[in-house]
Amino acid sequence: GYRTLRENDTGLNGALEIPAMRRLLPDLRGKAVLDLGCGFGDFARYARAQGAEQVIALDVSANMIDAARALTDDPAITYRHASIEDCTTAPAAFDLTVSSLALHYIADYPAVVQRVFDSLKPGGTFVFSVEHPVQTAHPVGWVRDADGNRLHWPLDHYQQQGARSTSWFVDGMIKYHRTMETYVNTLLDRGFQLRHLAEPCPPAEVLQARPDLEDTVRRPPMLILVATKPAKRK
Amino acid sequence: GYRTLRENDTGLNGALEIPAMRRLLPDLRGKAVLDLGCGFGDFARYARAQGAEQVIALDVSANMIDAARALTDDPAITYRHASIEDCTTAPAAFDLTVSSLALHYIADYPAVVQRVFDSLKPGGTFVFSVEHPVQTAHPVGWVRDADGNRLHWPLDHYQQQGARSTSWFVDGMIKYHRTMETYVNTLLDRGFQLRHLAEPCPPAEVLQARPDLEDTVRRPPMLILVATKPAKRK
Numbered sequence: 001g002y003r004t005l006r007e008n009d010t011g012l013n014g015a016l017e018i019p020a021m022r023r024l025l026p027d028l029r030g031k032a033v034l035d036l037g038c039g040f041g042d043f044a045r046y047a048r049a050q051g052a053e054q055v056i057a058l059d060v061s062a063n064m065i066d067a068a069r070a071l072t073d074d075p076a077i078t079y080r081h082a083s084i085e086d087c088t089t090a091p092a093a094f095d096l097t098v099s100s101l102a103l104h105y106i107a108d109y110p111a112v113v114q115r116v117f118d119s120l121k122p123g124g125t126f127v128f129s130v131e132h133p134v135q136t137a138h139p140v141g142w143v144r145d146a147d148g149n150r151l152h153w154p155l156d157h158y159q160q161q162g163a164r165s166t167s168w169f170v171d172g173m174i175k176y177h178r179t180m181e182t183y184v185n186t187l188l189d190r191g192f193q194l195r196h197l198a199e200p201c202p203p204a205e206v207l208q209a210r211p212d213l214e215d216t217v218r219r220p221p222m223l224i225l226v227a228t229k230p231a232k233r234k
Numbered sequence: 235g236y237r238t239l240r241e242n243d244t245g246l247n248g249a250l251e252i253p254a255m256r257r258l259l260p261d262l263r264g265k266a267v268l269d270l271g272c273g274f275g276d277f278a279r280y281a282r283a284q285g286a287e288q289v290i291a292l293d294v295s296a297n298m299i300d301a302a303r304a305l306t307d308d309p310a311i312t313y314r315h316a317s318i319e320d321c322t323t324a325p326a327a328f329d330l331t332v333s334s335l336a337l338h339y340i341a342d343y344p345a346v347v348q349r350v351f352d353s354l355k356p357g358g359t360f361v362f363s364v365e366h367p368v369q370t371a372h373p374v375g376w377v378r379d380a381d382g383n384r385l386h387w388p389l390d391h392y393q394q395q396g397a398r399s400t401s402w403f404v405d406g407m408i409k410y411h412r413t414m415e416t417y418v419n420t421l422l423d424r425g426f427q428l429r430h431l432a433e434p435c436p437p438a439e440v441l442q443a444r445p446d447l448e449d450t451v452r453r454p455p456m457l458i459l460v461a462t463k464p465a466k467r468k
Contacts, residue, residue: 159451179454
């Protein structure tokens with residue numbers, strides 16, 4: 001099931017996405033944190049271990065939220081069974097909103113950006129990872145030679161934004177392709193300031209130990225954006 | 235020669251790059267403008283026609299600078315034969331610095347960003363276009379079927395930044411590949427604020443009239459970034 005996939009998938013999640021996201025987070029001590037698409041709650045527990053004051057974590061999967069609750073004995077973490085699109089929070093309530101590899105499942109990205117902007121305190125930070133646009137544009141996998149060796153990653157249909165069918169095993173999970181222009185400008189147009197754009201790849205020593213990650217050097221699998229809501233002028 | 239290429243090349247330059255850049259420019263009236271890699275000076279003359287007060291335009295090609303001077307009878311435009319790397323200007327002298335499809339020929343992008351930052355007035359704008367990272371990563375052209383139809387654009391070697399050999403006709407012109415992360419974060423790290431990221435593609439009506447531009451919808455050929463130097467707080 002999904003959980004096994006996630007664990008096996010530490011190829012990418014564990015070696016690439018999680019360390020890259022953690023490097024880009026602000027200091028968590030005393031912070032109010034919102035996690036959009038929390039899965040089993042790994043990040044919620046990490047944030048608390050780093051000193052976050054409270055975490056609200058939501059996921060559209062009831063099974064994941066049940067498992068997250070079973071794994072957690074911490075009254076400062078609240079798990080909610082809710083979709084990212086339907087989540088409502090108090091305005092200006094959070095210092096940090098995080099979303100890991102979830103927003104490419106969301107049809108209406110501008111609406112989420114608006115909601116996150118409203119939910120953040122002035123000076124608050126939004127950090128999220130998504131599958132990279134070159135990954136979602138034409139998701140048919142590597143072109144291979146007769147021996148199965150990867151020749152190159154095929155890029156196509158880049159400007160045709162919207163739903164992509166997927167061979168992922170969960171029925172009905174649709175991924176949405178967006179361009180880099182859309183990911184970045186939607187933030188800027190809403191009033192966020194872009195702080196960092198990352199296309200993480202493993203450091204050389206990790207690559208030596210994990211030759212299975214070499215494809216991440218050949219085409220970027222993920223995009224991480226860090227943006228802040230402007231602080232009020234004094 | 236190059237000039238014929240540029241004129242024929244209005245496939246991309248005329249239909250895509252020039253209109254996209256012009257849409258993203260600030261109001262030019264009364265502005266002091268610097269053009270890095272001016273070619274025949276088309277932009278310098280356009281900027282003056284739009285009300286720019288003075289334009290300094292430089293190019294590493296003596297032939298282009300000679301041609302630019304021959305085409306121009308305007309004392310408010312100064313053409314200089316200089317490379318972008320070696321250009322020196324007074325600090326905080328310009329309202330706008332523009333560079334069209336030139337910075338992918340420059341080995342030391344951070345040094346240029348530093349120089350542009352210093353040369354701009356507080357509140358000044360830097361607008362530049364480059365070949366898109368997916369274009370420069372593995373510049374071998376479209377993968378085609380036996381009939382010559384384009385199947386997809388091959389992406390590879392994305393994280394290996396640096397020089398790429400090129401089959402372009404000018405001997406010794408080396409292009410440099412950089413990731414989107416490098417293009418954007420170098421600006422942010424230097425203190426620029428990102429205002430816009432564009433991956434221009436032709437509007438539908440242009441595509442109908444110009445089916446030869448359809449490949450620009452399949453993979454983005456260009457990247458345009460607009461960044462500003464923070465204004466001084468009052």
